[in-house]
Amino acid sequence: METTTKVDLGNFRLETRAWLEENCPMSAREPVKRSSDMYWGGRNAKFTSKDQKIWFEKMLEKKWIVPYWEKKYGGGGLSPEENNILTQEMARLGCRKPLFSFGIAMLGPALLKFASEEQKLNYLPEIVEGKIWWCQGYSEPSAGSDLAGLQMKAEDKGDHYLINGSKVWTSYADNADWIFCLVRTNTDVPKHNGISFILIDMSTQGVSVRPIKLISGKSPFCETFFDNVKVPKSNLVGTLNDGWTIAKYLLTHERQMIGGVGGTEIKKEISKIAIDQLGLSSGQLNDSFLRTQIAKFEMDENIFELTIQRIVDEDKSGKQAAALSSFFKYYGTELNVKREELLIQIGGNDALLWVPNENNDANVARKFCRSKGNTIEGGTSEIQLNIIAKRVLNLPS
Amino acid sequence: MPLTLTEEQKMLKEAASEFLLTNSPIESFRELRDNNYQSYDPKVWEGFVEMGWTALTIPENYGGLDFGYTGLGQILEETGKTLTKSPLISSILLSATAIRLSDNETLKAKWLPELMSGKTLMSLALDEKSFFDPNSVESSASLSGDSFIINGKKRMVIDACDSDYLIVVASLDESISLFLVDSKSKGIDIKNDVFMDAGSYSSISFNNVKVPAKNQLDIEIEGKAILKSILDIGAIGLSCEMLGSVQAAFNQTMDYIKEREQFGTKIGSYQGLQHRAAHLFCEIELCKSITLKALQSIDDENENLSQYAHLAKAKLGEVLKLTSNEAIQMHGGIGVTDDVNIGFYLKRARVVQHLLGDTNYHLECIAKQKGY
Numbered sequence: 001m002e003t004t005t006k007v008d009l010g011n012f013r014l015e016t017r018a019w020l021e022e023n024c025p026m027s028a029r030e031p032v033k034r035s036s037d038m039y040w041g042g043r044n045a046k047f048t049s050k051d052q053k054i055w056f057e058k059m060l061e062k063k064w065i066v067p068y069w070e071k072k073y074g075g076g077g078l079s080p081e082e083n084n085i086l087t088q089e090m091a092r093l094g095c096r097k098p099l100f101s102f103g104i105a106m107l108g109p110a111l112l113k114f115a116s117e118e119q120k121l122n123y124l125p126e127i128v129e130g131k132i133w134w135c136q137g138y139s140e141p142s143a144g145s146d147l148a149g150l151q152m153k154a155e156d157k158g159d160h161y162l163i164n165g166s167k168v169w170t171s172y173a174d175n176a177d178w179i180f181c182l183v184r185t186n187t188d189v190p191k192h193n194g195i196s197f198i199l200i201d202m203s204t205q206g207v208s209v210r211p212i213k214l215i216s217g218k219s220p221f222c223e224t225f226f227d228n229v230k231v232p233k234s235n236l237v238g239t240l241n242d243g244w245t246i247a248k249y250l251l252t253h254e255r256q257m258i259g260g261v262g263g264t265e266i267k268k269e270i271s272k273i274a275i276d277q278l279g280l281s282s283g284q285l286n287d288s289f290l291r292t293q294i295a296k297f298e299m300d301e302n303i304f305e306l307t308i309q310r311i312v313d314e315d316k317s318g319k320q321a322a323a324l325s326s327f328f329k330y331y332g333t334e335l336n337v338k339r340e341e342l343l344i345q346i347g348g349n350d351a352l353l354w355v356p357n358e359n360n361d362a363n364v365a366r367k368f369c370r371s372k373g374n375t376i377e378g379g380t381s382e383i384q385l386n387i388i389a390k391r392v393l394n395l396p397s
Numbered sequence: 398m399p400l401t402l403t404e405e406q407k408m409l410k411e412a413a414s415e416f417l418l419t420n421s422p423i424e425s426f427r428e429l430r431d432n433n434y435q436s437y438d439p440k441v442w443e444g445f446v447e448m449g450w451t452a453l454t455i456p457e458n459y460g461g462l463d464f465g466y467t468g469l470g471q472i473l474e475e476t477g478k479t480l481t482k483s484p485l486i487s488s489i490l491l492s493a494t495a496i497r498l499s500d501n502e503t504l505k506a507k508w509l510p511e512l513m514s515g516k517t518l519m520s521l522a523l524d525e526k527s528f529f530d531p532n533s534v535e536s537s538a539s540l541s542g543d544s545f546i547i548n549g550k551k552r553m554v555i556d557a558c559d560s561d562y563l564i565v566v567a568s569l570d571e572s573i574s575l576f577l578v579d580s581k582s583k584g585i586d587i588k589n590d591v592f593m594d595a596g597s598y599s600s601i602s603f604n605n606v607k608v609p610a611k612n613q614l615d616i617e618i619e620g621k622a623i624l625k626s627i628l629d630i631g632a633i634g635l636s637c638e639m640l641g642s643v644q645a646a647f648n649q650t651m652d653y654i655k656e657r658e659q660f661g662t663k664i665g666s667y668q669g670l671q672h673r674a675a676h677l678f679c680e681i682e683l684c685k686s687i688t689l690k691a692l693q694s695i696d697d698e699n700e701n702l703s704q705y706a707h708l709a710k711a712k713l714g715e716v717l718k719l720t721s722n723e724a725i726q727m728h729g730g731i732g733v734t735d736d737v738n739i740g741f742y743l744k745r746a747r748v749v750q751h752l753l754g755d756t757n758y759h760l761e762c763i764a765k766q767k768g769y
């Protein structure tokens with residue numbers, strides 16, 4: 001029995017490898033450099049290159065946009081082992097994700113666990129097909145790390161909820177079609193017990209967005225306002241006032257994603273970049289302190305990747321990975337911040353350019369600025385350490 | 398291959414943990430030390446042999462179990478938790494590996510079973526300076542009739558006080574060669590020292606020591622190549638022990654800060670300690686991954702073995718240093734007393750970090766391998 005399974009998996013790997021080699025365009029095997037390299041889908045979807053379109057359509061046809069969801073929800077129905085192989089083979093080539101989506105990595109898992117069958121059949125296939133671009137309405141001006149302190153209200157008006165309040169730091173709210181929100185549905189109970197999870201079509205009357213400019217110069221996120229927005233009751237997911245359970249579950253998936261679990265892009269080795277840009281003298285980088293920093297960074301980056309592999313391999317059910325999501329989020333983003341810091345250091349003058357010129361797209365400084373958000377979004381590093389201390393190490397409060 | 402232990406490997410690890418906690422808990426380490434720095438407990442060593450741990454890495458055709466280094470790594474990890482002293486590192490991890498890698502069939506057939514039986518003990522005599530520098534070997538061998546004559550000075554030879562034989566690394570005709578040398582040979586002078594970890598390390602001088610030519614480990618194959626593999630495997634084995642110590646020191650510290658109260662509350666509730674504890678937890682997760690990957694690389698003859706060996710010893714050196722320091726600090730005053738065991742981890746840490754190269758040494762090797 002076991003041997004046949006192994007043979008089957010061996011064949012699956014060979015077939016997968018061959019298929020990817022044949023169908024993944026070369027340009028989709030390069031790491032994402034700018035936001036236009038990512039395809040997000042949505043009602044107003046536009047491909048920014050021919051290859052981007054080919055890659056998305058091929059993967060969609062193959063049912064590998066979300067390979068591990070059940071077929072009835074638009075997935076590929078792959079077993080965890082098969083999905084693992086597909087991820088590894090994509091990583092071998094450095095394939096980009098064909099579709100970037102908070103629907104896949106965040107909302108999907110929450111719907112699969114908490115939504116009604118009708119809701120799953122309604123929302124999941126549209127996520128897979130890239131028809132709806134979802135954004136996340138969690139944070140509010142006075143509820144960041146203390147997310148459960150959120151105040152945006154949903155009042156029961158018989159056949160609908162009436163929503164009033166605002167969200168902030170909503171990534172891509174200006175492009176998104178729908179938003180999944182945490183709302184306050186009871187104010188007379190401890191804060192965690194009066195929160196609900198609700199889905200809102202952003203084209204509903206009363207929803208408006210205002211982009212916020214980041215230190216990177218981009219405006220990928222917004223303030224989102226809800227002014228007497230009517231939302232059908234059927235848009236509530238799970239049990240009324242039990243939204244915090246869903247919120248936390250979704251966050252474990254968001255944190256694994258941000259931490260790099262399931263990532264398939266090949267990051268260029270920092271040491272290679274340094275050799276290319278700085279050159280060697282007698283076989284070594286001139287700046288011996290930089291050399292040490294790079295060696296230490298690459299040690300941690302290598303071993304962190306092995307750790308993702310180990311935990312995924314150990315954990316077919318995904319339970320342990322969820323418990324360790326704060327570890328992935330904390331360590332993965334701290335590493336990424338260090339990486340960008342090293343790139344600024346290695347790049348010298350050229351890395352500091354802000355306004356692009358004919359020779360330089362000014363990407364290094366902007367990516368550096370963007371990376372500063374990594375240790376904040378999805379819950380700050382400090383919050384992840386709090387969670388590890390309390391939930392994993394069981395330290396007293 | 399999945400980056401996980403197999404069921405058999407897990408069972409072995411559990412058996413090791415049980416055996417060591419029963420027969421050689423950390424208190425035994427204190428007893429040995431207080432008994433004039435006794436180097437190991439022969440009863441416990443017999444137990445190791447009975448459990449089959451000395452045979453794990455020995456091929457079947459020499460009577461071994463051929464279970465693999467991933468298995469030996471689990472035992473070493475468990476001994477790192479209880480700080481169990483034994484000849485496992487000197488005799489099995491280093492010496493049996495040296496002989497297994499040799500192409501001298503007569504030596505292998507005779508000595509692998511002997512080492513496995515636990516009755517013959519051996520040590521690797523490599524270091525000559527105060528720092529690990531395997532590329533500069535000044536001890537020399539020269540052929541004279543059917544014997545080699547060895548001259549030179551070795552240091553930091555682990556457990557040579559107990560060893561019947563030494564595996565001596567010496568230069569020969571511009572290259573490097575390894576010799577099995579009876580430690581009672583004429584011309585050998587052994588001086589044993591006790592180090593900070595209560596372990597025994599020897600300085601050995603070789604003055605025209607005569608060794609039968611048939612005791613050369615490398616016949617056709619290069620001595621350098623054998624040495625490189627011994628050192629990779631040795632670094633990985635030590636990393637496993639270090640992983641055990643990291644976990645034990647961390648867990649004992651977590652237990653302590655969950656109990657100890659100051660300002661009317663458990664000190665483990667203070668965020669200043671919680672964040673440092675959580676960070677250590679993350680670093681330990683990384684340590685588990687690299688040691689396992691490195692062990693598997695020995696068993697599958699992975700072409701990147703050497704890279705994983707450097708990564709393992711570099712990372713474990715860094716994290717054991719951090720953990721052993723934090724463990725003491727979080728214990729407060731009692732942490733710097735000999736009344737509690739936590740200081741034992743610090744003292745073993747500094748020695749094992751240094752053995753076969755510290756973090757800086759291995760980072761340097763990685764940088765060189767990657768061409769910068």
Ligand SMILES: Cc1cc2nc3c(=O)[nH]c(=O)nc-3n(C[C@H](O)[C@H](O)[C@H](O)COP(=O)(O)OP(=O)(O)OC[C@H]3O[C@@H](n4cnc5c(N)ncnc54)[C@H](O)[C@@H]3O)c2cc1C
Nearest residue numbers: 136137138139144145169170171373376377378379380382
């Ligand atoms: C790039 C980016 C994209 C984002 N996208 C979205 C999105 O799409 N949807 C969404 O809902 N939100 C989004 N966020 C918001 C993000 O989740 C919050 O910014 C984050 O949770 C922190 O909240 P805050 O900004 O209010 O900071 P604060 O909570 O005010 O924190 C300020 C500082 O205090 C520290 N701190 C706070 N509480 C504690 C504590 N208990 N212990 C120790 N230290 C503490 C923090 O770690 C931080 O250093 C995004 C943020 C960024 C940067």
